[in-house]
Amino acid sequence: MASKRDKIRMISTAGTGHFYTTDKNKKTKPEKLEMS
Numbered sequence: 001m002a003s004k005r006d007k008i009r010m011i012s013t014a015g016t017g018h019f020y021t022t023d024k025n026k027k028t029k030p031e032k033l034e035m036s
Contacts, residue, residue: 008033 005023012018024033 010035 004027005025008022008024010020010022022033
C-alpha cells in the first residue's frame with residue numbers, strides 16, 4: 001500500500017547546498033507547504 005505521507009526536500013536558495021527534509025500527510029493537509 002502506498003504511503004499517505006509525501007517526503008519533502010527544501011533546498012537553500014543561497015547556493016550553499018544546505019537542505020531540510022520533512023514529510024507531509026497528504027490526506028489531512030492537501031494544500032501546499034509554505035515557508036514564511
